[in-house]
Amino acid sequence: MDFDRYDRIRPIRWQGDRLSLLDQRRLPFTVEMVDCTDSDAVARAIHDLVVRGAPAIGIAAAWGAVLAGQGVQAADGAEALVRLGPALDRLKAARPTAVNLMWALARVRRALAAAGSDWLAVLSAEAIAIETEDLAANRYMGALGAALIAPGSGVLTHCNTGSLATAGFGTALGVIRAGVAEGRIERVYASETRPWLQGARLTVWELLQDGIPATLIGDGAAAHLMKTGAVQWVIVGADRICANGDTANKIGTYSHAIAARHHGLKVMVVAPSSTVDMDTARGEDIEIEMRDPAELLSVAGTRTVADGVEAWNPVFDVTPAGLIDAIVTERGVVTAPDAARMAAVFGAKIPG
Template sequence: MPDTIDYARYDRIRPIRWTGDALELLDQRKLPFAVEYVPCRTSGAVAVAIHALIVRGAPAIGIAAAWGVVLAARELDAATGGGIAAAAEAAERLEPVMQQLNAARPTAVNLAWALQRMRRALSVAGEDWRTALFREAKAIESEDLAANRKMGRLGAQLIANGSGVLTHCNTGSLATAGFGTALGVIRAGVAQGRIERVYAGETRPWLQGARLTVWELQQDGIDATLIADAAASHLMKTGQVQWVIVGADRICANGDTANKIGTYQLAIAARYHGVKFMVVAPSSTVDMATANGGKIEIEERDPAELLAVGATRTVAEGIRAWNPVFDVTPSELIDAIVTERGVVERPNRVSMQTFFGH
C-alpha cells in the first residue's frame, strides 16, 4: 500500500514526551487556549494525570501508564538503593503500582493491555529488567504511531471521493502517540482528496470535540465545522455526511464497541439516514475476553461536570445529574471496524474471531 501522506504536514502534535527524567503530558484540560506540558516524575503523578484527564484517549492512556511503570522502577531503585537485581522481586514490588495505574480509568482496555505488556517484559527479563521496561514502554509508543498511520490509510480507502464525515470526541494525535485513530482516517482522507467536508460534534460535558478536535485539525490546515451534539441527526438529513467515524475504548468479541457517551445515538441516527458508521482503533483495543457490550464496566464521573461549562455553573442548586462517560454501540450498527490488522466489515462474533481469535 503506497504511503502518499505528507506526515510532516498532517502529524505535528505529540501529547506524550519522555525526557529521560520525567514524562511530560500535554495538559488537555487547558487546550486550546494554553499549550502546557505537565511533568510527571512519579507513577502516582501519572495515575493522577490519567484520572484527571490531563492525558486522555485510550491509546494515550496506555502509553502513559507504560511510562508510569518506568518511573515506578526508578522510584523503587531510589527506595532500595538500586539493590533489587531479580526481575521477579521487581515485579512483586511494582504490582501495586500497576494496579493503581489500572484503576485510574477502568473502561479503556488499552490501559490494562499496556500494563500486561509491561508485566510480560518483566517476566522474561533478567538483571536488566530496568532496560527491559524502558524498551517495552518505548515499543508500545512507537507501535501505536505506526498502527495509526496504517489505519489511516486503510480507513480512507473505504471513503468515496467528495465525501463528508462527522466525528465525535477526540481521536487524534492528542489521544494517541500521534496521527490518531478516527482522526487519522480523516487526516488520510483529506490528504488523499477523498474527504471534502469535516464536521465535529462538541462532545459534552468535557467538549473534547470543541476544545481539541477542531483545534488539532486547524494545526494541520484542515477546515472543520463544529456542530452542537444535538445537531447531528439534522446534519445527516441534509446529505452533507456520508460517514460517521469514531474511535473506541473497548471492542468486544462480538464487535460491540464502547466509546465516548453520545456515540450510540450517532450510530442509530446514521443507520436511519443511510450514513455509514466506522470505528477505528488499534487491535490492542479489542477485548476478545469480553463477550459483548453488556459486560463492559461503564465509568461514571462526578455529576458536577454536567452542572457547569468550565468554571461557570449553568444549573440551579439542588439539581441531580447522571454522568456516564461511555456508551456501547451494538455491532449491528457498525459498518466497519478498522484496525492495523485490517478491516472487519459488518462485524459479528464470527468475523471478529477470524481476525482476533487466538
C-alpha cells in the same frame, strides 16, 4: 502520503527522569505541559484527563511504570514486578473502561516477568515499543480506512481521536487526515462532545493546526446534519471493542450511530488491536465509567444548574455491532462485524 504534514502534535514526551504530558484540560487557549515525576502523578493525570484517549492512556501508563521502576531496587524482573505491583494497580484503576490501559500494563508485567538484572532497561524498551508501534499502526489504519471512503465525501467525528489521543496521527482522525490528503474527504464536521467538549476544544483545534477546515456542531445537531446529506460517514474511535463487535466509545456515539442508520449513513470505528477485548463477549459486559455529576452541573467551574438538581454522568456508551459498518485496525478491516468475523481476524482471544 506526506504524514509529517498532518502529524505535528505530540502529547506525550519522555524526558528520561519524568513524563511530560500536554494538559488537554487547558486547550485550546493554553498549551502547557504537566511534568510527572512518579507513577502516582501519571495515574492522577490519567484520571483527571490531563492525558486522554485510549491509546495515549496506555502509553502514559507504560511510562508511569518506568517511573515507578526508577525508585525500586530489585535483583531481577520477577522481584521488581512484586515491588512495583501496588503502583501498577494504581495506574490500572485510573480509568477502568479503556482496555488499552490494562493491555499496556499487561505488556509491562510480561516484560518484567521475563527480565533479568537489566529489568529497568527492558521496562523502558517496552514503553518505547508500545509508543512507536502505536504511531505506525495509526498511519496504516489511516490508509485502510480512507480507502473505504468515496471521493468527495463528508464525514462527522465525535470526541477526539487524533494525535492528542495517541502517539501521533490518530485513529479515526488519522483516517480523516489520510482521506483529506487523498482527496476523498471534502467536508469534516466535529460534534462538541459534552461535557468535556473534546470535539470543540481538541479535535477542531488539531485540524486547525494541520490546515484542515472543520465545522463544529452541537451534539444534538448531528441527526439534522445527516438529514441534509452533507455527510456520508460517521468515523469514531473506541475505548473497548468486544468479541462480537460491540464498541464502547465516548458518550453520544451510540445516538450518532442510531441516527446514521436511520439516514443511510455508514459508521466506521477505528482503533488499534490493543483496544479489542476478545475476553469480553458483548457490550453489556463492559464496565461503564461514571464521572462526577458536577461536570454536567457547571461550565468552566461556574455552576449553571439550580441547587438541588441531580445529574447522571456516564462517560461512555456502547454501540451495538449491528450499527457498525466497519471496524478498522492495523490487523485489517472487519466489515459488518459480528462474533465470527471478529474471531476470523483476532482469534478466540487477544493475549494480555
